[in-house]
Amino acid sequence: MSPLRITVWNEGVHESTQDPAGMAEYYPGGIHGAIAAGIGEQLPDATVRTALLSDPEHGLPEEVLADTDVLLWWGHKAHGQVDDEVVDRVQRHVLSGMGLLVLHSGHFSKIFTRLLGTTCSLSWRNAAEREVVWTVDPTHPIAEGVPNPLVIPEQETYGEFFDIPAPDELIFISSFTGGEVFRSGVTFNRGRGRIFYFSPGDERYPVYNQPEIRRVLANGIRWAAQPGIPRTPPSVSNPPRDWYLPE
Template sequence: MTIKAVVWGENIHEQTNEVVRSIYPNGMHNTIAAALNTDAGIEATTATLQEPEHGLSVERLAKTDVLLWWGHKDHGAVSDEIVERVAKRVWEGMGLIVLHSGHFSKPFKRLMGTPCALKWREAGERERLWVINPRHPIAEGLDGNFVLENEEMYGEQFSVPEPLETVFISWFAGGEVFRSGLTWRRGAGNIFYFRPGHETYPTYHDANVHKVLRNSVKWAYNPQGTYSAIHDAPNVPVEEALEPIVERGPKLHQAGEEGYK
């Protein structure tokens, strides 16, 4: 079955910055989608901040297996309604891949529940990404490390929850290190954060980065489909208890009442 991926891009820097436009004349979101579409098992389309509902209608998200998110300049412009819509779909099993400065995006912070802050420096430094979990599916086909000659530095501490897995750690020419490939599970949804991707450098033209992106889409995909029951909070009647019980003491809710949420 083909994995349906949506690459969401803020699509501001490409319109306002000549350097970014020269590197990504069709936009970073289209460059990423094109890299994903080289794999016959992935069908990638795009959505941007400027579209109605940011390109993420209820109907479209319902058909999305994996959402990739890149934002930077205007995280605040993302509608809170869309943020909750994305979080709901992740809980139900949609995969989410958060790229670079998307660490401060509303959906990522909503799902992490932490500040997601870090140190940074924009100096075109060499970044060496070390594969510290070589058997992980996201690292498939990679050597023990790979280099991006120019990147923005991100440094620890990265104020995110303890990840399930750490796939990559980055070293920068200035000396800092960073956990640059991390996974989590939220509800039924797989989440992967991948650090590289500063807009003034050609990171999304790099073959190793393309490999990580394709691998991560396949890893994040949940073949079991939508788990809508994760939102249910049923009031189980006494007579439906698995073992016979006798009701005792006062109670707040009457039989069959939905309860407070």
């Protein structure tokens, strides 16, 4: 089997304008760099590229997406700056079978809200509290080798209600020091594509450096990847009825 082809997308705004000094403490190569490094550790045979909002076509031209088995998406401050033409292109590839991992504040991204059809809003606050990620589906491939619970010492707090459709699969729920709970790991199928949303991973904390988090992302990539299927979206046709002749 050919190596998986992975693209890690990051808006890169915190690294460049919002908090470059603070980001450099935990993510000197940017959040995209930390995520890509974790994938390299967990999936050493994979081909990993990174892309940024500031790149031409946001780093996601047709040739890149056609060469991507799974796209990881991290965004926070610049969702509205993502060009609709690029969103259209990503959506077409997801519906055609490209895997999509949406991370943390990517729940508000244009691509996620479009594919899910809801606001994807949630309750949140940021007090550097502990997050405990509980596995509720230990048989799922994304949960393989992940400690239960997975403890994150400091993290932004997300809480219900999370305005998403009922997920196809609920894999992780999180609890926080302040009492909130959150559906932190969920999957969806759209067209031929598989989508995994995983919430841990704020820019203020070194979450993507944790080996357990890197394991979750690698498992999500393996689950979402479908390298062998034709990259064509499902279509509806109206075939002739001569194949069915009622008595």
